[in-house]
Amino acid sequence: MYSASGELILAEATRLFYAEGIGAVGVDRVSAESGVSKPTxxxxxxxxxxxxxxxLQRRKATRQKELREFIDELPADTDSRVLALFDRFARNHTRPGFRGCPFTIAAAELPDPEHPARVPIAEYKAWIRGFLAELARAxxxxxxxxxxxxxxxxxxxxxxGANAQVITLGDKKAMARARDIAAGIIAAHSTT
Known part of the structure; x- marks a missing residue:
């Protein structure tokens, strides 16, 4: 979809925007660190x-693909795909350099509902909700x-909520606690 130089820009912007924030990083910096001119x-x-x-559109597509593949690769006898997904998120939260969900961070940085980046944010959040519903059915x-x-x-x-805890409190164990709450919800539904 993008030229080789566009891919370099996109990769560098992805790294910088996540590490430092969209507002904190200008196009001059993205251009300089990607090695691609500003006119390009x-x-x-x-x-x-x-x-x-x-x-964020690229992150959304990549994340959707990764999460689908993760679920598809689970053993057939996995007790709960929902809890497996929570476990994956909890592992990600403990990775070095993890600052929180990139979509949540971007949403907090870009409050204008008309900002073009709000579209992939909303699409991803709707998708993950639907994906979790699909996993609940499965x-x-x-x-x-x-x-x-x-x-x-x-x-x-x-x-x-767990992602917000990372951003607001630096709490990288919040997702593990969210997983425990999810397990309680699942247990309540399993007995009805």
Missing amino acids: LYAQFGNKDKLAAAV DGIAATDAEAERLGEQFSLLID
């Missing part, structure tokens, strides 16, 4: 807002579509 950056992306949107804890949607919403709220 503007020709590829238009402006910084559109570059931020492209970064785990057999949701008898109806409405129940699956409600569980997907509850699980996504737990994930968002």
Whole structure:
């Protein structure tokens, strides 16, 4: 989709925006660190807002693919795909350099609902909620579509809350606690 220079810009912007923040990093810095001229950056992306949107769009596509592959590769006898996903997120939270969910961080940085980067943020958040509902159905804890949607919403709220704890408090163990709460929700649905 992008030229080789566009891919270099996108990779560097992804790294810098996550490490330091979208607002803190200018196009001059992205250009300098990617080794690609500013005119090329503007020709590829238009402006910084559109570059931020492209970064988050790429992150969204990559994350969706990674999470689907992770679930697809689980052993058939996995007790709970939902809890396996929480476990994966909890492991990510303890990685060196982890600052929190890139979508949550970007949403906090970009409060304008008209900012182009808000589109991939909203799309990813809706997708993860739907994915969790799908996993609830696959785990057999949701008898109806409405129940699956409600569980997907509850699980996504737990994930968002744990991600917010990383950003606000530096609490990298919040996702493990969110997983325990999710396990309680699953246990309550398994007995009904």
